[in-house]
Amino acid sequence: MEFISQLLALEPTTKVLGKESIVPFAILLVVILVVPIIFERLRLPGMVGLLIAGVILGPHGWNLINSNSTMMKLLSEIGLVYLMFVAGLEIDINQFRHTTNRSLGFGSFSFGVPLVVGIFVGRIFGFDWNASIFIGSLFASHTLLAYPIINRLGVVNNEAVTVTVGATVFTDISALLLLAVCIAVHTGQLNHANLIILLGWLTIYATVVLVGFDWVGKEFFKRSGEDEGNQFLFVLLAVFLAAVGAQLIGIEKIVGAFLAGLAVNETLGEGPVKEKVVFVGNALFIPIFFVNLGLLVNLAVLTRNTNAVQLTLFIVAGLIISKFIAALIAKLIYHYNWQEAVTMWSLSIPQVGATLAATLVGYRTGVLSETLLTSIIILMLVTSTLGPLITSRVAVGLSLNSSLTKIQPAVQPVYPSMGSGSDRTKIVVPIHNPQTQQYLIEMAALLAKQSNGKIIPLAIATATAHMDAPQLEVSLQRSERLLAKANALSRVLSVDSDPLLRIDDGFAPGISRAAREQKASLIVMGWGKRTGLRAKLFGNVIDSVLWSSHCPVAVTRLVESPNKVQRILVPIENLMSPTLQPIHFAQILAEANQAQVTVLNICERRTSSSKIAARRSQLALLVSKLAPSNPPDIQIIAHENVTQAILQAARLYDLVVLPFIRSSTIPGGLVISDVTTQLARQLSCSIVMLGEPQRGQPVVVPSGVVSTTVIV
Template sequence: MELISQVLVLEPTSQVLGKEPIVPFAILLVVILVIPIMFERLRLPGLVGLVFSGLVLGPSGWNLFQSDSPMINLLSEIGLIYLLFVAGLEVNLEKFRRQKSRAFGFASLTFSVPLVIGTLLGLILGYGWNTSILVGSLFASYTLLAYPIISRLGVVNNEAVTVTIGATLFTDIGAVLILAVCVAVAHAGTFSFAKLLTLLGWLTIYSVVIVTGFDWAGKEFFKRSGDDEGNKFLFVLLSVFLAAVGAQLMGVEKIVGAFLAGLAVNEAVGEGPVKEKVVFIGSVLFIPIFFVDLGLLINLPAFANNPDTLKLTLLMIVGLIATKLIAAFLTKLVYRYKWQEMLTIWSLSLPQVGTTLAGTLVGYRAGLLPLEVLHSIIVLMLVTSTLGPLMTSRIAVGLNSSPAEDPAPPVPEQNTPEADSAFTIVVPVYNPHTQQHLIEMAALLARQSQAKIIPLAIATAAAHMDAPQLEASLQRSEWLLSKATAQSRALGVAAEPVLRIDDAFAQGISRAAREQKANLIVMGWGKRTGLRARLFGNVIDGVLWASHCPVAVTRLVESPKKIQRILVPIENLTAPTLQPIQFAQMLAEANQSHITVLNVCDRRTSSSKIAWRRSHLSLLVSKLALANPPEIQIIAHENVAQAILQAARLYDLVVLPFIRNRTSPGGLAISDVTTQLARQLTCSIVMLGEPQRTQVNVITSHAVPSITSTV
């Protein structure tokens, strides 16, 4: 035993890593978890940290990993496919259709100008036509890393922004197709127009079959699979890999098939829990490993000691920024946009991440792009992914939204069916420990709006209606409802309990709320977080996706009757959501509480602009015609979440408005303010989620995936 232990002690670490594949995988997981968080706190994109991690762990650093490792190669290859698939899945077809003519016009400019300049740059540097055209195509596309920023600022519906979003469909398709043709020509060895026309013909047929066939198959499968999200998820994964295999059989790069598969299932998947899971799997595992693998390919000594590489990198950065600016300026002239809109278009089209990096890696592996071009494109990605969102956050502030897209008055509206009947509050009951506070919250709101409370219990269906499990669930649900009814009557509020048998909690809650013509759903959540909740979703996620009315997700640390000071943070003044203020006002009138509406602006905001924001917010609040107008407070701070956390120390309740938004491909550049607040606030919280149909931009960047509902 002593001899064995001595041998194990003396065995080099590198040999242990080589013999145990689980060790490098564990290191990768640590890197993916820790590094992006550290870089985002430095206000740098998380993907920059992942590439830097690959550089440190690879041959140019500690030499723990090799780029030719079978495990890393496999995971990186899946990440590459996933990256292009998500790029196709995230194309906003609705915004494209809304402004398709102008989107095509801008796409033509922002694609052709960089393509021509990039091709000329390649020819000047001595590359062949095939390589030069590929370099030009890498400049042509762009990634909407700043989407969460423009969503938070409330300018998504501005025409110039919508055009920029819609144009990604054309630029991504163009870049992917040029990549496919260049690689196929390189593999063919000899070039002829006959071969090129044959390739384009087969590529066109393949694209039509994938886009139309998978779209039809996806819609039919989703229609027949009901609410089984697991089968839908597997169908989407099967689609992307079948398309990738089909592309390889045709001699086309597999990422072309992956991108087309994303476009094909785009409408079938829609905005919902299935898409959330699909994007989540890639963004937390495979796509980050792809970026780490890119870092492994960087040869730092060769990059630093080669003046030509440094010159090439500088030329590429300057060339890209200049060509995107020219394209944005020409778009301004053609469509008569304002200077601020032109600069916003420019900043949105700068980041080169998804399609650009995928095409670069494929071109490098195919022998089309030399190592110095790979180095230059990676540096270009790091610069533009940092510069683009930073510029957008500064330029897009105050950009006007289209008048047609202004948000409607808070629910309930006077012309809706719900307004014709009594105000109704549905309270799902499941956890007896949180039920008392939930009923108290609903009772306070009900008394102020002459509403009725509907305690709702869901008994999950079994295969047979006489199954003992269903009988036990029904008995427990009846007990919870009788308890909720007694609590409501004790509080002096009418209650009409509803027991429903359904396949799942989330669908049962949203369907029952619709049937009861509910105006509000009041739910609770627990403090548990974990990977399972993020991966498979939870009841809150499902209700938020499907609900027709607002959903108040509550975490109450004490009885709602004791709430005396309420804080309502409103970040976006361009298109603010006023419903949380109304919600807080109803609760305040019941308790005679005090409300403060808080807006956080940049620390460098001048005193005159702060005064304008205060008067503007007061004007917006005055439109609600409240009996006791809330106090307006403006704080200048460099960190929104920290400012709210500091202010919340003096309050009993914080009302956070939020709505689900799409994420950028890979989800690596998103900062979720609401998640941070939910984790760190010690007082009671109500997060008021609005229906998916409401186009209102609020404080958060996307949904809160780490909350496990205990209703």
């Protein structure tokens, strides 16, 4: 009885959860892990699920998480800063430079028209001029939420797309500056004198961040060498220093975070440190920001107030119509066709990164009411779903109309000298695992024979502080045994071999440096699975080699000898040159084994038969240029799920050759799942993943391996 009375005296569950800060954090982690997966299965953005979860778990729902708790305030504040930093970091400065005039032009249309419409909507519903201008500034920016779709379809080089991407620089910066002015006006700190002072400080601050941080970052990265940990910490320090500096001069920290992203943009490039920085934000802090934003939403406001419903409808309709008008103006001035104009419109519709960050700041400072906050959240939900949906339907036509002319110059074969000496093709084969060593050597031997080249078996002994350390001696002896076995196997396979033993700080830098020193044309590596948190956060050896290598890297998972391969499948998602390289790679293997290659292209289930026929003829033309003597078979399947379609087709094949595609991120969004990664987990046959160099330089890869000049 005493036990039962104690149970009855227990506090309600919500009170217990409110007192234990670790419990809400555990709930947050479950939400961040599970909810995006569920919503992406429903073909909805994961961030939509996080917002809805926040509404359900917040004070206007089950009241399990308190948005005013110290933990939530801190984590969501970091997420807010991180969101704007990633938005600046993901902007493609090079594309903006290539289409500066037109990007500024479309940026002006996409900023000016929605700004005017937003002000008009605000005035209609009785808001003062400052709040109305603030609403207009929220309309003016946009988030490239559908960029991964554009990238998958292979139309990123279409001028209309690059102009839209470049316009993001103008719209985001202008919207954030307008935000700073509106906040200053609302707090009563802005008069003519203060405005001049604020603009002066803002100019000095922006110069220090954009120029100073860029210079300091490049110097630090130059001196820190391969120390990715310190580089990672430097980037985080730059972000929060910029945020603090912004607050010191009287502007919002999100402006500083965005400028910091622009400042370190070129310093980081498309390297491993950038991937780690974005990963940390997308995996933890940015999702928490979206959940916290959901905690503030009160949907009951809409049910109690008819005027609030009308305001929401006007905001959603005003944004969509104003963005369409901006795209229409660009079409008329720059003579784009309707598909390009609608694609520009769909890309500029989503309001996620800068819009949500500015909305939260406006709500906290009192510029926006609770009703407006709810309306803007609904605007985000509608546009983040509608924009990518339209893009996926319309941009398919762009790939058929414009890809062919862009690909042909990039896939002309280049046949270097095939004589002896330094001109011969060299294939580096890092060996570490005796169980996979034989198949790796066999694969490299097949490729080397086709190009009259040689293989370089490479063993890395990791360095220690003292060169006479016992552990180094053990490592050297093991490496020598592996190299002796590789050399013997090479003689059996009748291929020239030049074994190389190297002492280096780590496996990845040792492989990349040795390949560069030997002027290798290709690196053939064994498969390495991601295990543990460190591998997921900081990557494994394969990740590092792919990021740093000067030449293509073939990552293999071979379940049988490459000499037994008779049927090779090459799935391609789009028809652009970087993803066409696996076709030629597979063709070389097929010629060595008298095998058959099948090129598989997956298109949307609703694709018409005429478009499928056009795609087939286009692909046949490209394949005939890559393999004129023995072109592979071509299959085009209309399917709603790319991964499932490839898995079903791969059951009849011995080997699948895939392009190694890095997981993509979107400004202010979450990590997009990668088809290549899913296939690698589920395929039971042998796999070769072909990774291209990450540098933006022309790379000539060897005849007999992938004989094309690739611009990446």
